[in-house]
Amino acid sequence: MYDPSWNFLFTADHDDRPESSRPHSRTPAPSQDETDVLDAYSRAVMHVVDTVSPAVISLAGRAGSREGGQGSGFIVSPDGLAITNSHVVGNRSKLIALTTDGDRLDCDVVGDDPSTDLALVRLSGRDLPYVQFGDSQQLRVGQLVIAMGSPLGLQSTVSTGVVSGVGRSMRAGDGRLIDNIIQHAAPINPGNSGGPLIDSRGRVVGVNTAIIAFAQGIGFAVPSNTVQWVAGEFLQHGRVRRRQLGIAAAVVQLPRAQVLDLDLVSDLAVQVMEIDPRGVAGRSGIQPGDLIVSVNGRLVSSIDDLHRFLTRIPVDAALELAVVRDTQLHHLRLQQPAE
CATH class of the missing domain: 2.40.10.10 (Trypsin-like serine proteases)
Known part of the structure; x- marks a missing residue:
C-alpha cells in the first residue's frame, strides 16, 4: 500500500545525508586553474595552425593520371621546395599541388627515396609560405x-x-x-x-x-x-647516396664452439652468398661463404643491422668488416667512393 511518507525516496531535491556523502549527480565545473590550462593549450594549437597551415598542401596526380595516390605535403622554402612521402609520389615525375588558398600549382619531383618513404618536390611558385x-x-x-x-x-x-x-x-x-x-x-x-x-x-x-x-x-x-x-x-x-657492398646474403647461426673459440658476442652472422664482381665487396677480397660479424666494431646479426650501419656510415668514410673465414677471424678494410 502506498504511504505518503515514502515521498522522500522519490524526491530528487530531498536528501538528509551530509553534502560530502551524497552521490555526485553532475560533473563539477572545472576550476579556474583547469580552465586556464585548457585555454593555454587551445591558444598554442591555434597559433601553430595559423602559422603552419598556409604551408600545408594537398598533392595528387594530374588529370587523367592513374598512378600513385593522393596525399599531403608541406613547403619548406619560399621558392617552392616541399616534402611529402615517396608512396604519395608513386613513381610519378609531375604532380598537382593544391594550397590552402585554393591555388593549383604544377610541381616536379626533385627526388624520391622509397627507403625512407620521403620525396622532395618543387612547386611552380615563388614567395610561398614555408615552415x-x-x-x-x-x-x-x-x-x-x-x-x-x-x-x-x-x-x-x-x-x-x-x-x-x-x-x-x-x-x-x-x-x-x-x-x-x-x-x-x-x-x-x-x-x-x-x-x-x-x-x-x-x-x-x-x-x-x-x-x-x-x-x-x-x-x-x-x-x-x-x-x-x-x-x-x-x-x-640528385639522390640519396648509400653504401652498396654488392652482395647477396643470409643470416646463419654459428656453432657454439666457434663462438667461444673466436670470442664472438653473438651466435648469429650474415653469410655472403653471392658477390657482384663490380661491387666494393668483389674488389676488396670478400669471398662467398664469408660470415660478417661486425661493421666498424658494431655487432651485425641480421640483414637489417648491415643495412643500418651502411646507411649511417658516411660514404667517404673508412669501412671495416670483421668476417669469419675458415674458422679464423679476419678484418677487411674497405674504402668505397661515393656512388
Missing part, C-alpha cells in the same frame, strides 16, 4: 604534437596528441628499415601521409607516414633530422 624544421632528436615521450594534412581530401585538417614513443623502426616499401621513427597519438587517416608533425612552437619534427589499420591512436612519422638529411642529398647529389 621551419625542429630537432627531432630532442623529442620526449609525452610531448604535445600536432598533425596536419588533407585526409580523405579534407584540406587543412588538424589533430593533436602526444609523442607515444621514439626510436621505433618501420619497414619501408623496398624492405629496408627506417630507424628512429616517431610513434604518436595524433589521429591520422589516409591522405594525411606526407603531412607535417609539428611541435608546440610550430616547428616540423616529423613527416606522417603510416598508421596501423584497425588501431586507434597509433601513428608514425619519419623524424625531421632524417628528412633534412634526405633533402640535402637530393639537392647536392
Whole structure:
C-alpha cells in the first residue's frame, strides 16, 4: 500500500545525508586553474595552425593520371621546395599541388627515396609560405604534437596528441628499415601521409607516414633530422647516396664452439652468398661463404643491422668488416667512393 511518507525516496531535491556523502549527480565545473590550462593549450594549437597551415598542401596526380595516390605535403622554402612521402609520389615525375588558398600549382619531383618513404618536390611558385624544421632528436615521450594534412581530401585538417614513443623502426616499401621513427597519438587517416608533425612552437619534427589499420591512436612519422638529411642529398647529389657492398646474403647461426673459440658476442652472422664482381665487396677480397660479424666494431646479426650501419656510415668514410673465414677471424678494410 502506498504511504505518503515514502515521498522522500522519490524526491530528487530531498536528501538528509551530509553534502560530502551524497552521490555526485553532475560533473563539477572545472576550476579556474583547469580552465586556464585548457585555454593555454587551445591558444598554442591555434597559433601553430595559423602559422603552419598556409604551408600545408594537398598533392595528387594530374588529370587523367592513374598512378600513385593522393596525399599531403608541406613547403619548406619560399621558392617552392616541399616534402611529402615517396608512396604519395608513386613513381610519378609531375604532380598537382593544391594550397590552402585554393591555388593549383604544377610541381616536379626533385627526388624520391622509397627507403625512407620521403620525396622532395618543387612547386611552380615563388614567395610561398614555408615552415621551419625542429630537432627531432630532442623529442620526449609525452610531448604535445600536432598533425596536419588533407585526409580523405579534407584540406587543412588538424589533430593533436602526444609523442607515444621514439626510436621505433618501420619497414619501408623496398624492405629496408627506417630507424628512429616517431610513434604518436595524433589521429591520422589516409591522405594525411606526407603531412607535417609539428611541435608546440610550430616547428616540423616529423613527416606522417603510416598508421596501423584497425588501431586507434597509433601513428608514425619519419623524424625531421632524417628528412633534412634526405633533402640535402637530393639537392647536392640528385639522390640519396648509400653504401652498396654488392652482395647477396643470409643470416646463419654459428656453432657454439666457434663462438667461444673466436670470442664472438653473438651466435648469429650474415653469410655472403653471392658477390657482384663490380661491387666494393668483389674488389676488396670478400669471398662467398664469408660470415660478417661486425661493421666498424658494431655487432651485425641480421640483414637489417648491415643495412643500418651502411646507411649511417658516411660514404667517404673508412669501412671495416670483421668476417669469419675458415674458422679464423679476419678484418677487411674497405674504402668505397661515393656512388
